[in-house]
Amino acid sequence: MNDPNGMVYYEGEYHLFYQYYPGGLQWGPMHWGHAVSTDLLHWKHLPVALEPDELGMIFSGSAVVDWNDSTGFFNGRHGLVAIYTSAGDTHQQQSIAYSLDKGRTWIKYQGNPVVPNDEIKDFRDPKVFWHEDTKQWLMVLAAGQEILFYTSPDLKEWVFASRFGEGHGAHGGVWECPDLFELPVENGAEGDTRWVLQVDIGDGAASGGSGGQYFIGSFDGQTFVNEGAPEEIRWVDYGKDFYATQSFSDIPESDGRRIWMAWMSNWQYANEVPTSPWRSAMTLPREVAIRKESDGQMKLVQYPVRELKQLAGESFAAGSYVLSSESATELCEVPEGPAVYDVLLDLSSCAAAGFCLYGTGADKGFVLKADRESGTLTADRSDMQGSDFHEKFPAVTSAPLPISDGVVELSVVLDTGSVEIFSTDGTVTMTNLVLPEKNNRYSISGFAEAGKAGATLTGRRLRSVWDR
Numbered sequence: 001m002n003d004p005n006g007m008v009y010y011e012g013e014y015h016l017f018y019q020y021y022p023g024g025l026q027w028g029p030m031h032w033g034h035a036v037s038t039d040l041l042h043w044k045h046l047p048v049a050l051e052p053d054e055l056g057m058i059f060s061g062s063a064v065v066d067w068n069d070s071t072g073f074f075n076g077r078h079g080l081v082a083i084y085t086s087a088g089d090t091h092q093q094q095s096i097a098y099s100l101d102k103g104r105t106w107i108k109y110q111g112n113p114v115v116p117n118d119e120i121k122d123f124r125d126p127k128v129f130w131h132e133d134t135k136q137w138l139m140v141l142a143a144g145q146e147i148l149f150y151t152s153p154d155l156k157e158w159v160f161a162s163r164f165g166e167g168h169g170a171h172g173g174v175w176e177c178p179d180l181f182e183l184p185v186e187n188g189a190e191g192d193t194r195w196v197l198q199v200d201i202g203d204g205a206a207s208g209g210s211g212g213q214y215f216i217g218s219f220d221g222q223t224f225v226n227e228g229a230p231e232e233i234r235w236v237d238y239g240k241d242f243y244a245t246q247s248f249s250d251i252p253e254s255d256g257r258r259i260w261m262a263w264m265s266n267w268q269y270a271n272e273v274p275t276s277p278w279r280s281a282m283t284l285p286r287e288v289a290i291r292k293e294s295d296g297q298m299k300l301v302q303y304p305v306r307e308l309k310q311l312a313g314e315s316f317a318a319g320s321y322v323l324s325s326e327s328a329t330e331l332c333e334v335p336e337g338p339a340v341y342d343v344l345l346d347l348s349s350c351a352a353a354g355f356c357l358y359g360t361g362a363d364k365g366f367v368l369k370a371d372r373e374s375g376t377l378t379a380d381r382s383d384m385q386g387s388d389f390h391e392k393f394p395a396v397t398s399a400p401l402p403i404s405d406g407v408v409e410l411s412v413v414l415d416t417g418s419v420e421i422f423s424t425d426g427t428v429t430m431t432n433l434v435l436p437e438k439n440n441r442y443s444i445s446g447f448a449e450a451g452k453a454g455a456t457l458t459g460r461r462l463r464s465v466w467d468r
Contacts, residue, residue: 004282005060005246010080014038015036017033020032030057041308056093059086059125062128065249081098083126083139083155092117093113094141121144122142122143127178127180134220143163146166147197162222169215170204170213172204175199180196181258185291185292194218195218197214203267205235208266211243227298242429242431262282264433265433268390269392286302302429314460315458316459316461319457323448325447325448328445334442339461341444342457345370347403350372351450352371354446359443363385364383366381370401379396380395384435397432418432
């Protein structure tokens with residue numbers, strides 16, 4: 001599996017479709033796999049939703065609720081419509097399908113493709129939503145290294161509106177999997193909002209390979225205007241393994257959240273990750289917001305969805321420590337299964353400090369370090385067991401993390417094959433795969449550089465989502 005697709009909330013269920021090849025563990029003819037959940041944590045697999053046809057493979061896209069039956073598919077009622085890329089051998093076009101039974105089965109529109117194309121090579125990944133101010137459907141589409149915007153009254157007939165991208169942000173690879181949504185501004189004036197345009201790039205991301213960037217600005221139903229400097233690059237996540245980010249559409253206003261997920265891998269090595277009988281997973285769902293900082297800058301903030309607290313189990317580690325540059329201090333063992341760690345580091349008397357996760361004594365494992373002098377947070381998995389299957393997998397990822405008062409607070413979520421790191425203020429996230437060996441004894445130790453550091457660590461087990 002790879003990209004999350006068609007993420008939508010409808011009649012009590014979150015729908016997650018995804019790029020899927022049923023015939024193997026490597027990329028192949030793409031289908032849409034399908035799962036549903038009532039709480040964003042426990043997912044039920046459903047049969048494949050969309051299969052390749054005469055127009056090509058089923059590439060990424062989105063899904064919406066057609067509340068007013070603008071398509072005429074639902075006999076005056078409402079239902080789900082999927083908008084996806086039909087990927088032929090030589091070109092890519094946009095198509096739609098609809099469901100009359102809450103997404104269990106799908107009917108492809110006889111008039112496909114709804115956005116034909118025979119000129120642009122990379123022309124894909126439609127994100128569609130209803131724009132209330134202009135009373136029309138909007139399509140956000142990746143084309144080469146820019147974003148195209150289209151409008152429609154009925155999801156069938158589309159008109160080109162504008163384009164964005166030239167001279168803005170990162171262009172190390174093809175642009176893919178766009179998303180666009182409006183958010184209220186935390187700490188802003190009443191009624192103040194901004195639009196977030198999320199765009200993935202296939203190569204040249206912050207930590208190498210594939211990754212995501214975002215722009216903050218305004219959108220009037222036709223044109224997106226980036227309010228940042230054109231050359232500024234804002235990364236969604238600073239790890240190696242956060243790609244194809246998409247948010248759920250049609251979450252009720254009474255909830256009010258914008259929630260997204262990403263594919264947890266990197267195209268540099270995705271086809272070779274040595275896991276079995278699966279290959280690839282999605283990240284934790286995240287709540288997304290915009291915050292106005294004290295200097296007036298707008299920043300994207302992300303946190304694990306509040307539903308994660310439902311899985312909280314017993315505490316297994318809690319304590320305060322003094323970390324020294326003379327030797328590492330073992331803090332606790334890493335339990336089997338998922339867990340979350342809340343950590344605090346006081347760097348006022350040292351240059352840097354951090355933790356070694358998944359250490360075995362023979363190697364350091366996954367090293368997480370905050371450096372006060374450089375103002376960075378780094379994660380190093382190059383000495384982690386299982387990292388040698390591909391030359392691009394051992395890596396040191398780095399994120400800017402100003403440490404003006406010397407204190408760093410983080411939340412670290414460990415699962416069977418992943419580490420997701422969140423700064424307490426939500427402005428920095430870092431997602432990386434790890435490959436610990438089953439039944440090994442792993443520990444967490446702390447260290448300091450050029451002095452001593454104060455540290456507190458609290459660990460809590462998380463119940464497996466497969467245990468109901």
